[in-house]
Amino acid sequence: MNRREIMRPDPPKGFVYQVLGLGLLSCGLNYLIEALSRHSLWEASVYQGTLPLAFLYNSLILGCTLCPALLFRRKRFVIVLISTFWLILGIINCIVNIIRITPLGFYDFVIWTRNTSISNAYVTVWQMILIGIGLAAVTGCMVVVFRRAPKSVPDRPKALLLVFSVWILGALCTVPYAYAYRDYSHPAQAYRDYGFPYSLLRSAADRGISRPENYARETISQIVPDTQSAAETAPESKQPNFIFLQLESFLAPDNITTVRLSENPVPAFTSLREKCTGGYLYVPMIGGGTANVEFEVITGMNLNDFGTGEYPYSTVMQEAVCESAAYDLKELGYRAHAIHSNTATFYDRHLVFPRLGFDTFTSLEYMEPYETNSLGWCEDKWLTKPILDALSSDAEPDLIFAIAVQGHGKYNTDPPEQPYAIFSDGLEDNLSLKNAFEYYINQLKETDAFLSELTEILEQYPEPVVLIVYGDHLPALDFPAESLKSGSLLATEYVIWTNNNCLEKENRDLTSYQLTAYTLGRFGISNGMLMRFHQQRRQDEDYLTDLHQLEYDMLYGDQYLYNGQNPYMPTDMQMGIRQILTDSAVYDGKALIVRGSNYTRSSVIYASDRALDTIFVDGGTLAALPGLLDRIDGNTPIFVAQSASDGTILSVTNSIMCSTR
Numbered sequence: 001m002n003r004r005e006i007m008r009p010d011p012p013k014g015f016v017y018q019v020l021g022l023g024l025l026s027c028g029l030n031y032l033i034e035a036l037s038r039h040s041l042w043e044a045s046v047y048q049g050t051l052p053l054a055f056l057y058n059s060l061i062l063g064c065t066l067c068p069a070l071l072f073r074r075k076r077f078v079i080v081l082i083s084t085f086w087l088i089l090g091i092i093n094c095i096v097n098i099i100r101i102t103p104l105g106f107y108d109f110v111i112w113t114r115n116t117s118i119s120n121a122y123v124t125v126w127q128m129i130l131i132g133i134g135l136a137a138v139t140g141c142m143v144v145v146f147r148r149a150p151k152s153v154p155d156r157p158k159a160l161l162l163v164f165s166v167w168i169l170g171a172l173c174t175v176p177y178a179y180a181y182r183d184y185s186h187p188a189q190a191y192r193d194y195g196f197p198y199s200l201l202r203s204a205a206d207r208g209i210s211r212p213e214n215y216a217r218e219t220i221s222q223i224v225p226d227t228q229s230a231a232e233t234a235p236e237s238k239q240p241n242f243i244f245l246q247l248e249s250f251l252a253p254d255n256i257t258t259v260r261l262s263e264n265p266v267p268a269f270t271s272l273r274e275k276c277t278g279g280y281l282y283v284p285m286i287g288g289g290t291a292n293v294e295f296e297v298i299t300g301m302n303l304n305d306f307g308t309g310e311y312p313y314s315t316v317m318q319e320a321v322c323e324s325a326a327y328d329l330k331e332l333g334y335r336a337h338a339i340h341s342n343t344a345t346f347y348d349r350h351l352v353f354p355r356l357g358f359d360t361f362t363s364l365e366y367m368e369p370y371e372t373n374s375l376g377w378c379e380d381k382w383l384t385k386p387i388l389d390a391l392s393s394d395a396e397p398d399l400i401f402a403i404a405v406q407g408h409g410k411y412n413t414d415p416p417e418q419p420y421a422i423f424s425d426g427l428e429d430n431l432s433l434k435n436a437f438e439y440y441i442n443q444l445k446e447t448d449a450f451l452s453e454l455t456e457i458l459e460q461y462p463e464p465v466v467l468i469v470y471g472d473h474l475p476a477l478d479f480p481a482e483s484l485k486s487g488s489l490l491a492t493e494y495v496i497w498t499n500n501n502c503l504e505k506e507n508r509d510l511t512s513y514q515l516t517a518y519t520l521g522r523f524g525i526s527n528g529m530l531m532r533f534h535q536q537r538r539q540d541e542d543y544l545t546d547l548h549q550l551e552y553d554m555l556y557g558d559q560y561l562y563n564g565q566n567p568y569m570p571t572d573m574q575m576g577i578r579q580i581l582t583d584s585a586v587y588d589g590k591a592l593i594v595r596g597s598n599y600t601r602s603s604v605i606y607a608s609d610r611a612l613d614t615i616f617v618d619g620g621t622l623a624a625l626p627g628l629l630d631r632i633d634g635n636t637p638i639f640v641a642q643s644a645s646d647g648t649i650l651s652v653t654n655s656i657m658c659s660t661r
Contacts, residue, residue: 015155018070019162022079026063029083030055030197033090037097037196051193057177058195062086064170070159076149081142086197088138093196099410100476101287101489103191105309106204114314115346115646178202185304186490188286203309208316209552210305212545220553220560223546224529239332239397240464240498240523243387244516245451246294247380248407249287250471252493253441258483259426265445268452269495272469277522278495280509286489287409287476291347294403294472296513298324298356300530303513305548313347317355320555321568325516326357328528329399335359337390337577340403341367341378344575345644354573358401360393362386365602365642365650366576368619373406373443380406381450388457389577397463404450407443409476411436421445433478440475459499466503468519470494470512496522514538529554529561575642575651582653585638587626587660594622594638596653604643607636607658611643634660 034055035044048055065086069078093104181194191199212219252266252273253259264270272278283293284303291313292303299322306312326336336358344350344363353361364370370382383402390400413432420438422445427434451469458465471492481489494510496503496519503522510518517534526532533550537543553561580603582596592612594605601616605624608631612624622640626632639655 015070015158018075022063022066022070023059025079025083026059026066027055029062029086030059030195033086033093033196034058036090036094037103037191039094039097047192054181054193054195054198057173058197060166060170060173061195061197061201064166067159067163067166070162071154071156073151073154074146074149075152075154077142077146080145080149084138084142089200090196093200097188099287101474101478102187102285102289103196104200105187106200107309107311107314110314111311111347114348115343182308184308185284187284187309188489199308203307206307207310208307209548209556211556212549212552215549215552215557217558217560219549223533223549224561238464239334240466241391241398241400242329242334242519243400243402243458243465243467244297245454245467245469246290246297246401246403246472247447247451247469248290248377248403248405248472249409249440249475250407250444250447250492251474253444255485255493256479256483257485258479259424259437261425261441262423265422265441266448268448268455269469272451272455272495272497273493275505276495276497277503277506277508278493279507280486280488280491281470281494281512281515282488282490282509283471283473283492283512284490285473287473290403290472291349293512294401296511297470297515298326298401300325300513300517300528300534301551302511302544302547305551311347313349313352316555317352318348321355321566321570323528323530323554323568324356325520325528325531326359326399326401327568328520328531329397329525330357331527332525333396334399335394335396336399336401336571337362337393338401338403339383339386339390340364340405341370341380341383342403342405343645344650345646345648350575350644350648350650354570357568357571358573359571360390360574360577362390362577363575363644363650365644366578366580366598366600368598368600373446374412375408375410377405377408379450380404380447381453384450384454384457386577387454391461391463391465393577403472404447406447407440407475411475411477412439430478437477440477455497455499461499464502465499466519466523467497467499468494468515469497470515580640580642580651580653582638582640582656585656585658587632587636587658589660590625592624592626592632592638592658594624594640595620596622596640599640600642602642602644604641606639606641606652607632611641632658632660634658 031044031048034047035041038044066079066082069075069082072078096104184190252269253261284296285292291311295312296303330336338353338358338361340349340363342364344361344365350361364378367382367386370378372378383404387400387402391398413436415435420442422441424434424438427437455467458467474489474492481487494515514534517531520531521535526535530550533547537546550561553559558564559566578598580598582594585592585594592605597620599616599619599622603614603616603622605612605614605622610630612626612630615623617623634657636658637655638658640653642650644650
């Protein structure tokens, strides 16, 4: 067979059939992707029937990516390649929906590439092996298709005309569609209504806060005067310490109406809820996205004004410096401390927190001792020591932002080897959910014990303390909104406790971007533009519109609020409350012994900028067995670095010269 026989041109009617085939393939591929997203062929059919315009528009998006295949000689291979790519995205979204409820977004890939170790929390070693085998199989199939798929001479003029026509049609449809379907305040529902292809692409293209139509100096000046009427000083009484305690995936089980428990796993929280100010806290995330909730709490900004699925920690906060509760309270003499019992590099907190005004950041790499639960998350009780260390680290009043992780998923769906201490009734028809829920509530019991211990200690603390406890989002458990007392998957709870009983109980539902302003306002503190704005304008008709104006001006606009010059600078943030020091290093020809203070299991000995395999002995002693290539003598400089799980060096100690014997 010669080359001309292989490279036959497409017959005249063949191009028409190819176009029709691509149209049908786009619809079929979209149907399959939506079925994966919903975990149901029937629900995909309902979506297709009840929201036909959304279905057709998302099929058009797929068609826009598929039609360029007609320009290639190996058009069938290109079609298979593009279709496989979309199917893989659909499968990933299907898995993500199971793990955390919130669908897949573009920034999930950004965050994962910066911290791949997060995969260990959700995927076992065997699952990783299976994924590797699956990817290898797909690659092998692509090679086979590439070799065996027939080639033909494309009718490029017609193909180009088709491609541009489809793209123009897609662009014309995108403008009204994107305007009509832009509300992602409930991400999971928005993906279901608007379609996965559109939502995923929107999350990649939609970034930052859009410029308000009437944004101008005059507009901002009309908003600002109202926010300046409150005093910028706290009451004359002794300023309290504020501790914001963000509990991972916290949900008091009595909020679920369809299950019964053998005992209440959160008696301490229940008691606080009955005695203290509190209510529902409406957050922007479900099952994940802790960093976005804490961003709202720290800054008072509304995540709904940012891009679809955006994580400001990964975008604007990489370079911007933002007004925050930390900066506001520092004007009153406060010190600001962040504490997180996870790696410092997750969500780039070690880079972002200085841009939010924190003076210290104690991450897991600076905590010792600590233990982890069966999923590898640090138990919450180990936060008590760094919280108390922060309180006692200086004479000034303190703002402490503590982020717990014990309640983090992915929850174990297998039956336990030993019965759980607390068990449930009402989920017998869904054993996977029952097992996951019972694992979760028994973790809650430990979190509540930590909360009880912390309040008991703080009750005796000689200074006034305000403890704000709240859940960052609901757990990634398959409970419908109808089964919750709040009726919403976006509603967690908060309570405000004081150690001197100075706060009159008030029940008020808030959003997470209102929580800090409300709390500080109850104690007469109104520093900061956004804090005063929330305190005074919350009930106004133009509240959210004006908030959008202020947010844009602060982060993306001309900063008219500050007369064109941002008054805030990144802090010289110290990693860890207690400074890590190196006092001596002795090498006897076999082992290197380094002594100092405040070492942890994340401490790594460096000899002449070469990392050594380090043995953590205790908080004052590290050891290493240098290899043959590690030349150590009396002229070798030795220092200790705190290393994150991804290898990032977070801080280094003073350097000393090694002594030998």
